Amino acid sequence: MRLAVQSETFDLGEEANRFAAAQSGAGAIVTFTGIVRDNGGTLSAMEIEHYPGMTERAITAMMTEAQTRWALHDVLVIHRYGRLDANAPIMMVATAAPHRADAFSAAEFLMDYLKSRAPFWKKEIGVDGTEWVQAKDEDEAALTRW
Amino acid sequence: MRLAVQSETFDLGEEANRFAAAQSGAGAIVTFTGIVRDNGGTLSAMEIEHYPGMTERAITAMMTEAQTRWALHDVLVIHRYGRLDANAPIMMVATAAPHRADAFSAAEFLMDYLKSRAPFWKKEIGVDGTEWVQAKDEDEAALTRW
C-alpha cells in the first residue's frame, strides 16, 4: 500500500509498471488516471489546495477500508496539489487483486471517495478568470452505492 | 480505437503511456491488465488458442458497442495467444473518457465480454498435467448486467 500526495508530476506508465512488478500472484490490475481537462480550450490550468496531514490521513483510511472490503493484493494512490496545467495528470489509483471484479470495485470506490471525501479543493484558472470548483451532487450520490 | 491480437508480450506502462498521449480532452483513463496467475506455484504456463479472423471481428464488434453505449474518446484492446508463462501479461483494456463513470463502465463491459464472448480458449499447463479451462457460470452471469 503506497500513498503519495505530491506537487511533482508523475508518469502513468512508470507508476503502473512499478506497481505491477511489485505484485506476485495478482491476476488483475486496474489503474485509473485523472487528467486536467482543458474544457475545449477555456481552461488553462488548475490549482489544487490540500490540507497537509489530514489529506494523508483521510486517504490512508480510504485505502485501508478498500483493503478490508475487497480481496486485494495492493493499492496505490498518487494525488497532486499545486498548479496543474491542462492535460497534466492530477491523480492515479491502482489496485491489484486475484480477480477482476475486486480490482475494479476497489478502484471505483477509491475514486468516488477521493472525489468527495479527500481534503482537496480545486480552482479552475480559465481564460475568463478563476473559480473554485463546486462539489457536485452526482459525486455525493456516487457514494451511496458503497 | 486499436485492437491487437498478438503472440508477443507487451509492456503495460508503455501501452498505457502511448494510449494516454494520444488522447486530447479526456479527463479519465482506465486500464485493466490481466496476468497469468501461478495459482500458488501449481501453474507453470498457459496456452491460449484463438480463431484468427473471428477473434478480431468479435472484439472489434465489442469495442464498437462500447463506444456506442458510453461517451468515450478512445478504446484499446490487446490480447495475446500462444504459450504464456506464469506472471506474464495476458491482455489489456484501456478506455479514455471525459468522465470516470464512462471509462470504468466501458472497461468492465469489455472485460466481461472478452471473458466469455471473444474466441479464446485457455489451457492450463500445471505441474500435474494440462487441462482446458472451463467456462465459468459467474463469467456468463456477469454479462446479464449490461
Added chain:
Amino acid sequence: MIDVLYFAWVRERVGLGREKVDTSAATVRDLIAELSAREERYAAAFADLASLRVALDQELSSFDAPLAGVREVAFFPPMTGG
C-alpha cells in the same frame, strides 16, 4: 465443399484443426450427424452438444441454422478468454 474448423478440446478429439468436407447437409445438426457417423473421433467430439458452440462464417450461430451459402463452420467449447 465447406471448410470445417475445430478449436481447443474439439480440435484435440477430432485430431485436426481444419478440413474441407464434401457435404450436402442442410443444417449444422445434419453436418454433425454426418461426421459423427463417419468416424468415432467425431462422435467423441460431438458427444455433448450442450458443451459446444458453433460459428458460421465467423458469427456465433445455432445448431439448427441452415448451411446454404456458408463457407466456414467452426466448432469449439464456450470461450474462456481474458
Added chain:
Amino acid sequence: MIDVLYFAWVRERVGLGREKVDTSAATVRDLIAELSAREERYAAAFADLASLRVALDQELSSFDAPLAGVREVAFFPPMTGG
C-alpha cells in the same frame, strides 16, 4: 489557544490560511459566532454554514461538536478532489 485553519474560498475570504485564536468557545458553532462578531471578513466566510465543513484535529466533525481538548479546527468548503 487553538489553531484555526481555512482552506479554499474560506481562506480567501478570511484573508489567511492559519491563525491562533484565544477562545473559550464551547462548540464549533460558538467559535464561528465569536469570529463572525469580531470582523466582517469572518462574517462573510461563515455566512452560509450549509456550504461549509469542519474538521477537528483532522477528522470531519459537526458544528455542534465540543471544542474541549481540540488543538486544531479547520474550515473549508465540500471537498472536490480527483
